Amino acid sequence: MSGAMNLLIGLAMGFSLVALASSRLPSVIRAAAFQGMILGVLPLLLEAKFHWLVVAVAIGTITVKGFVIPSLLRRALRAANIDREVEPLLGFVPSLLLGAAATVGAAALATVLPLRPEHARSLLVPGAFATVVCGFILLIARTKAISQVCGYLMLENGIYLFGLLLINSTPLLVEAGILLDLTVAVFVIGIIVDRIQREFDTLDTRKLNSLRE
Amino acid sequence: MISLLLIALPLLAAAAAFAWPGERTRPWFLPAAGGVHTALAFWLLANPPVLARDAWFGFDPLARAVLPMVSLLFLVCSIYGVSYLRLRSERKNRVFVTALLVMIGLLSLALQAQNLGLLWVAAEATTLVTVPLLHFNRTARAFEASWKYLLVGGTGIALSLLGSFCLGYASLHGGGNGDLAFTALVAQGASLTRPWLITAWVLLLAGYGTKMGLAPMHTWKPDAYGEAPGMVGALLAGGTTTMAFVAILRVKQVVDAAGAGDMTERTLLAFGLFSMVVAALFLLTTKDYKRMLAYSSVEHMGILAVGAALGGAGVWAALFHVWTNALTKGALFLSAGNLRRAAGAQTSDLVSGLAWRAPVSARIFVAGLFAVTACPPFGVFFSELKIILATFQMDNFFAATVFLGCLFFAFFGMGRLVFAIVDGRPRTANRPPGERIPEQPGVILPPLLFLGLSLWLGLAAPALLRAAWTAAAAQLPLPPP
Structure with a gap:
């Protein structure tokens, strides 16, 4: 069980790096979507017996992270009719190297933090921290609004991964509320992207610079 | 029961306002809901309920010490809102009124939350519902401000x-059951695993900070406050920030109970x-005189x-300062909104002589x-004095x-502008030069009322409020001598 889980978490970490290395927006969106779907499967592996709430959480996560949000992002991409190049502030190789360094750092951090025996051999904690940091890098090292949204999505994915540590202890009410809230957050971001496009005819956040000292 | 009403009533009013057909009459939902909300909050302030141990939310001492202020702030802003939305009748107000009512409902939930998870859900929802409020003017600059607010605030x-x-x-890990209720976490005390506790404090301080x-x-603050309508700025500066401070x-309280009080004090002092x-x-x-208010808000958050x-005494003074700062900022934000409308611009490069053009608002702004x-006898003077006295007591x-x-320097910089x-x-x-702007009582009286409240807190803060602050400060453990 834990072998399969670690494999999937490793794959998810790989998709963070794929997103960092992609030069085209559709492939960044795809990487984030695949990562979201992998995360959706994880709760099923984590639970020994099939509880309907866990299944519902898994289906909800896969639908939202894997299909709804990516299709919203693609729609924004089409509506904006923008150039699909990513335009990094920080080059692909440096961001990839940073992402790799973050992954190593996360693994190192996870060995420092004490873990419960059942989590000791799992990649959940390093995977979560690595995904959060990669999301951060994507968020700040890219100029286009859509890639920033993808970065935010990966940040969320990392946090979700960490939340799996607590899936048995926190009431599912909180879990469901969290899922809903994060979804709406990205939804609203999508709408704003749409608005920004209408106002500026571009999704380049470097143009958002009239408010400054 | 009443603590639930504080949350449910604005949400119901929001649903009703959303369904309400009349564009001109809809803003009246704001003062109506605000009035009942304030009455309920002050009734609870006078008659604090006993909290069930496993309650998800409730009117505990900390909520009692700040929630009535947020309620009062909303009420006065909502009175302003009726006149403001009449002046801005070219804009549809359905989303604006609904979002404001949802915001006060969610703030009441967040301030009363007794569970870290619930607190987070309310804080996240507050962030989202603020976006259409920032977006009200629909200019390119308002878009930019909302985008930055969502990106920085969302992160x-x-x-x-x-x-x-x-x-x-x-x-x-420390042997508990992972329950995020504050009472359970405090009760677990020192058995919370130290490295995880420190990680949690760093992340939570950065997040709610x-x-x-x-x-x-x-960095989101100057943009958001600069572009938001004045009453939204007042609610952000006095309501949302108060929610984060309470969080x-x-x-x-949890980290202190686990024995890491030194760390929380050092980090908060450094950030402050x-x-x-x-x-x-x-x-x-x-x-820019609206962005100036944002930096002033950063300064006062530092003071908190x-x-x-x-x-101990510092927390008491900080709770006092939450009241004085929010109500005084209310006067500034509302009068700044009036000045912005009278001048059509908000930087000193483009604007001067507002004392002639909008005499009453300009006088309120100066006051x-x-x-x-912190000039005496306004409330801010006394709350800041208490904080300075607390630093001397700690020999810091x-x-x-x-x-x-x-x-x-803040006084110098603000006075200059x-x-x-x-x-x-x-x-x-x-x-054209020479034209005066008519100043309706509807947009003049609310900021005057805020100034009056600020004076009242300075000259005669009622014993009931002092008792509420004392009870809340006592809930937080004292630092080691």
């Missing part, structure tokens, strides 16, 4: 969720003083953090300047020196 709120999870894991607007996570106090220094520096240079870091920079002369220095726009030959961006 902050994501970090605070990660921090909440870390705290849950600290409990789980972003919402509160502590430097260096304050930090509640987490601090750093915020004050950053704000003072920007106040010396900014030319310093107060919270001092423990508000003196009130917020370094903090006292930086604190007083920043207050001086306020008199630059108020004095001089009348000059605006949008109107």
